[in-house]
Amino acid sequence: MRLAANLSWMYGHLPEQDRFAAAARDGFEGVEILLPYEQPPEWYADALRRHGLALVLFNTPIDAAPGHLGWAALPGAQAEFRRCFARALAVAQATGCTRIHVMAGDVRGLDARACRDALLQNLEHALGHARRLGLVLTLEALNRGDMAGYFYHLPSQAIDILRHFNTPHLRLQFDYYHCLRENLDLASAVREAAPWIGHAQIAGTPGRHEPELDRDGLAAAVSLLASLGYEGWLGCEYQPRADPAEGLRWCAPLRAQRLVA
Numbered sequence: 001m002r003l004a005a006n007l008s009w010m011y012g013h014l015p016e017q018d019r020f021a022a023a024a025r026d027g028f029e030g031v032e033i034l035l036p037y038e039q040p041p042e043w044y045a046d047a048l049r050r051h052g053l054a055l056v057l058f059n060t061p062i063d064a065a066p067g068h069l070g071w072a073a074l075p076g077a078q079a080e081f082r083r084c085f086a087r088a089l090a091v092a093q094a095t096g097c098t099r100i101h102v103m104a105g106d107v108r109g110l111d112a113r114a115c116r117d118a119l120l121q122n123l124e125h126a127l128g129h130a131r132r133l134g135l136v137l138t139l140e141a142l143n144r145g146d147m148a149g150y151f152y153h154l155p156s157q158a159i160d161i162l163r164h165f166n167t168p169h170l171r172l173q174f175d176y177y178h179c180l181r182e183n184l185d186l187a188s189a190v191r192e193a194a195p196w197i198g199h200a201q202i203a204g205t206p207g208r209h210e211p212e213l214d215r216d217g218l219a220a221a222v223s224l225l226a227s228l229g230y231e232g233w234l235g236c237e238y239q240p241r242a243d244p245a246e247g248l249r250w251c252a253p254l255r256a257q258r259l260v261a
Helices: 016-025 041-050 078-095 112-133 155-165 176-181 186-196 218-227 244-256
Strands: 002-006 030-033 054-059 099-101 136-139 170-175 197-202 233-236
Touching (some): 016 041, 041 078, 054 233, 078 112, 099 197, 112 136, 112 170, 136 155, 136 197, 155 170, 155 186, 170 176, 170 186, 176 186, 176 197, 186 197, 186 218, 197 218, 218 244
Parallel strands (some): 002 030, 002 233, 030 054, 054 099, 099 136, 136 170, 197 233
């Protein structure tokens, strides 16, 4: 596995234009960005090139309203989803990023079957573009404590959607943090999810700071994922307690075991 810095979380204290240099200085080669839409797509592409970075994941756009978590599973919002997905495609094509996290949305108060139908319809549309362009779309379960009302809060619920399509262009975004916040047994969650994982992320609980590998079986769960054949990126999607570079000492044991680079 290779570590990727989430610029929005790890370097969110810096102006957007300075985050790329900071990540490169701290030794990262890959980065995630939550919502790369404040600037034109070419702006992000240029910043990545200048600092020798690869964009490995970003999210589809969400509404500016507080708490809004996307459009894909919202009935009647198909036109808005397609508009937002087109913006995401523009970023992917400009930057060369091949993974897009499709944000499903807050579905509280909505009919569950209608939401699932909307999600399937929107993903069918998005997958047509993904197949044509060689992209991988990801679905991520977000814990109920932080993201109340999100369409899925357990990896198994997202896997149900993956099984429906059964394509390498739609994979699971597996986040150790969200699993821990849902009080899941990490080893069991990793074993169930491993065949479907297209991207992984990590953070410590409960404060979403640097991971504490000696808690909750986290070190063993990272090792297990590697042993099951995952060789992709491990996104550092956390807010550092202090200096991001000093905080990276958490991953020294993983590097010593050659589990991450």
